[in-house]
Amino acid sequence: MSPSATTKAPTPEQPGSGAASGALDRYFRISERGSTLSREIRGGFATFFAMAYIIVLNPIILGSAKDMYGHQLDNGQLVTATALTAAFTTLLMGVIGNVPIALAAGLGINSVVALQLAPRMSWPDAMGMVVLAGFIVMLLVATGLRERVMNAVLYGLRKAIAIGIGLFIMLIGLVDAGFVSRIPDAAHTTVPLQLGGTGHLTGWPVLVFVLGALLTLVLIARRVPGAILISIVAMTVLALVINAVADIPTWGLTTPEWPGNPVATPDFGLIGQVSLFGGFEKVGVLTGILFVFTVLLSSFFDAMGTIMGVSDEAKLTDAQGQMPGVNKVLFLDGVGVAAGGAASASATTAFVESTAGVGEGARTGFANVVTGSLFAVALFLTPIATMVPSQAATPALVAVGFLILAGSIKEIDWADHTIAIPAFVTMVMMPFTYSITNGIGMGFVTFVVLRLAAGRGREVPAAMYVVSAVFAFYYLMPALGLT
Numbered sequence: 390m391s392p393s394a395t396t397k398a399p400t401p402e403q404p405g406s407g408a409a410s411g412a413l414d415r416y417f418r419i420s421e422r423g424s425t426l427s428r429e430i431r432g433g434f435a436t437f438f439a440m441a442y443i444i445v446l447n448p449i450i451l452g453s454a455k456d457m458y459g460h461q462l463d464n465g466q467l468v469t470a471t472a473l474t475a476a477f478t479t480l481l482m483g484v485i486g487n488v489p490i491a492l493a494a495g496l497g498i499n500s501v502v503a504l505q506l507a508p509r510m511s512w513p514d515a516m517g518m519v520v521l522a523g524f525i526v527m528l529l530v531a532t533g534l535r536e537r538v539m540n541a542v543l544y545g546l547r548k549a550i551a552i553g554i555g556l557f558i559m560l561i562g563l564v565d566a567g568f569v570s571r572i573p574d575a576a577h578t579t580v581p582l583q584l585g586g587t588g589h590l591t592g593w594p595v596l597v598f599v600l601g602a603l604l605t606l607v608l609i610a611r612r613v614p615g616a617i618l619i620s621i622v623a624m625t626v627l628a629l630v631i632n633a634v635a636d637i638p639t640w641g642l643t644t645p646e647w648p649g650n651p652v653a654t655p656d657f658g659l660i661g662q663v664s665l666f667g668g669f670e671k672v673g674v675l676t677g678i679l680f681v682f683t684v685l686l687s688s689f690f691d692a693m694g695t696i697m698g699v700s701d702e703a704k705l706t707d708a709q710g711q712m713p714g715v716n717k718v719l720f721l722d723g724v725g726v727a728a729g730g731a732a733s734a735s736a737t738t739a740f741v742e743s744t745a746g747v748g749e750g751a752r753t754g755f756a757n758v759v760t761g762s763l764f765a766v767a768l769f770l771t772p773i774a775t776m777v778p779s780q781a782a783t784p785a786l787v788a789v790g791f792l793i794l795a796g797s798i799k800e801i802d803w804a805d806h807t808i809a810i811p812a813f814v815t816m817v818m819m820p821f822t823y824s825i826t827n828g829i830g831m832g833f834v835t836f837v838v839l840r841l842a843a844g845r846g847r848e849v850p851a852a853m854y855v856v857s858a859v860f861a862f863y864y865l866m867p868a869l870g871l872t
Contacts, residue, residue, distance in 0.1 A: 417487055417753040424752040432751025433759020436491050438615040439745035442785050444767055445777045447471045447494040454503035456512045468774045469655040470734035476764035478725035478737045483757025486718045490699050490743045491760045492725045496789055497554035498687045499735035501825050506680055514668035516730045522684040523727025530720045541852035547690050548797040549812035553819035553828045555793030560820045562786025565779045566598035593631045594640050594780045597624050601784035614745050617785045624781035640778045648772035655768045659733035679863055683826045688736045692722040695739040703747045807843050811836035830860035
């Protein structure tokens, strides 16, 4: 899942100033859509700086987890994989889809991969399930079944899933930064979490996180473009200074030290490290299907909302609110999901930060060409990305959690308890059970039960009955001796 971005009106320009001409203009339809080459370039830069934080955050989220064999992914290789897939899929969407919608590793989906899939299987197995989810997205779009899948999950539940993921990644950010920690079993208490490492906030690293969270939220409140990236850069500089002058026992995953040479050859060691069906051997067919379904649900519905929202903001929709050629764009997003898994970067999906570029005037895929090219340049700056401590990057997760909540909570019909209660169950069970799958499953089952109890069983789509039955069976498996 990615955060909302604030847009502003394009800067007025004289007619024809900066206008594209020739083959470039005809291919991308720049003038036809009322844009100019300079606006597309500005938009491409704005989108990149609004979402470049993912180059830092995705490796932190994936790199902090271990698979069932205790293996961790290399941070430098993850930076390469993240930048590479963002560059490739963003360029693909621009050149073929001709829309200013950039793609990168999706926040929320990478949490599913790191915290739910990887601990039950190997990393190649987990990434293989992401690839399978991408293939299914492409198949659903190609066969025209996307509408049926969309209609099977009510709008309110889709929003609740987004909120639950937002709360979940916020909790991950608090834990990874050391702002919240697990109370050890030796304490003999039923309270699971505490403030800081001892019940109090202590240490320079936690201070960096607190200042970073405040700075990020202030910049967002002031509607500063690229707020998250600005905060990450500022807090990384502060962490470098603190680490140079103070004796810090540990920063956790990454110690903020200047790498010397900021340029390095990309390490493509993770590319292609995928096992498509190995995960099913580890967790069983049913659990494997549920894992793939969780990745599919997160990526598919998030992409639908993002694509339609950005296209509407860019005035690319018709009078009925439909986007011409949306199936091609959705198919390319499915390609992005599969490509992200194949590169071990987790699912790559549409980023709502693309609205930052739209706010600068981007209306065509040429803005994506600019954004994708900048991600390609970032491939050679791995040493800089890998010196960013989690305390400087995780404030972004808190901000993302807020932005997702703020953008979705009002879309739920709280007056209808048959949708409000399942939505509530969905969004709270994700962080409380530390599992996105549990949140989705319990929300779906609750929805079906409440609609049946209210005599509104006919309003439940048939596909929802099937999916809820699968989840119910999944929860009963331990009692039935099937695990």
